Amino acid sequence: xxxxxxxxxxATLLATALLTAGCEAPFxxxxxxxxxxxxxxxxxxxxxxxxxxxxxxxxxxxxxxxxIVGLRLEYTAQRWVWRVRSLDPGRDxxxxxxxxxxxxxxxLYDASTLAVVREQQVTLxxxxxxxxxxxxxxxxxxxxxxxxxxYPSPRxxxxxxxxxxxxxxxxxxxxxxxxxxxxxxxxxSDRRESEPPDSE
Numbered sequence: 001x002x003x004x005x006x007x008x009x010x011a012t013l014l015a016t017a018l019l020t021a022g023c024e025a026p027f028x029x030x031x032x033x034x035x036x037x038x039x040x041x042x043x044x045x046x047x048x049x050x051x052x053x054x055x056x057x058x059x060x061x062x063x064x065x066x067x068i069v070g071l072r073l074e075y076t077a078q079r080w081v082w083r084v085r086s087l088d089p090g091r092d093x094x095x096x097x098x099x100x101x102x103x104x105x106x107x108l109y110d111a112s113t114l115a116v117v118r119e120q121q122v123t124l125x126x127x128x129x130x131x132x133x134x135x136x137x138x139x140x141x142x143x144x145x146x147x148x149x150x151y152p153s154p155r156x157x158x159x160x161x162x163x164x165x166x167x168x169x170x171x172x173x174x175x176x177x178x179x180x181x182x183x184x185x186x187x188x189s190d191r192r193e194s195e196p197p198d199s200e
Contacts, residue, residue: 027106027118027120028076028077028108028118030072030074030083031074034072034073034157034158034173034182035073035157035173035175035182037074037075037076038075038180039075042177042180043073043080043155043157043175043177044080045152046112047073047080047111047112047155048082048111048112048114049149049151049155049156050071050082050140050144050147050149050156050159051144051145051147051149051150051156053114054068054071054140054141054144055141055144055145057114057141060114062109062114062115062116064084064086064087064088064105064107065086065087065088065089065090065105066086066087066088066089066104066105066132066133067086067087067132067133067139067140068084068085068086068139068140068141068159069085069086069087069104069124069128069129069132069140069161070083070084070085070128070140070158070159070160070161071083071084071085071140071158071159072157072158072159072160073111073157073158073175074108076108079110079111079117080110080111080112081108081109081110081111081117082108082109082110082111082114083106083107083108084106084107084108084109085104085105085106085122085124085128086104086105086106087104087105087124087129087132087133088103088104088105088121089133090103101129102123102124102129103121103122103123103124104121104122104123104124104128105119105120105121105122106119106120106121106122107119107120125161126163126168127161127162127163127168128161128168130161130167130168131167131168132161138170138187138188140159140170143159143170143172143187144156144159146187147159147172147174147185147187148174148185149174152177153175153176153177153178154174154175154176154177154183155174155175155177156172156173156174156175157173157174157175157182158171158172158173159171159172159173160173164186166188169186169187169188170186170187170188171184171185171186172184172185172186172187
């Protein structure tokens with residue numbers, strides 16, 4: 001009798017776990033364009049500024065597993081989140097990669113507290129992979145520093161590595177907090193961190 005009760009309890013736990021997994025909402029897809037679902041009130045001030053939080057983020061316990069290759073501020077399910085994409089090298093104890101080279105990691109972070117909300121494995125694009133883990137290449141933090149983001153405006157709402165004639169570049173989207181207008185600039189992702197941006 002005791003064995004039957006234990007078996008039923010285990011079966012119930014397994015059924016509950018399977019049911020819960022099956023009911024989990026799918027990972028939210030990124031909007032077709034940055035800022036597409038922003039509410040009319042604009043971006044609140046308590047949303048973290050990338051030029052501040054990216055710099056030391058790699059040392060945090062909830063940081064991505066590899067170099068960041070993209071981020072975007074989104075408003076989904078009545079919540080502000082940062083969608084962050086990164087390399088996912090999956091290295092063993094000897095430092096050798098044990099995953100496919102194009103495997104990446106994507107997570108939604110609470111835009112204010114930077115706590116992880118959801119995460120998943122993804123396949124990165126060629127532009128995201130190009131030179132992303134080469135020492136000295138301009139990083140996401142470096143691109144944020146060079147973006148011109150400053151309080152109270154403009155603020156950075158997207159960093160994306162995209163293909164251009166000269167190779168992979170950082171596409172930076174800025175948001176004017178007073179007008180709600182967006183502007184886009186391109187930074188050469190092949191520039192070394194020590195090199196200043198080109199003067200206009």
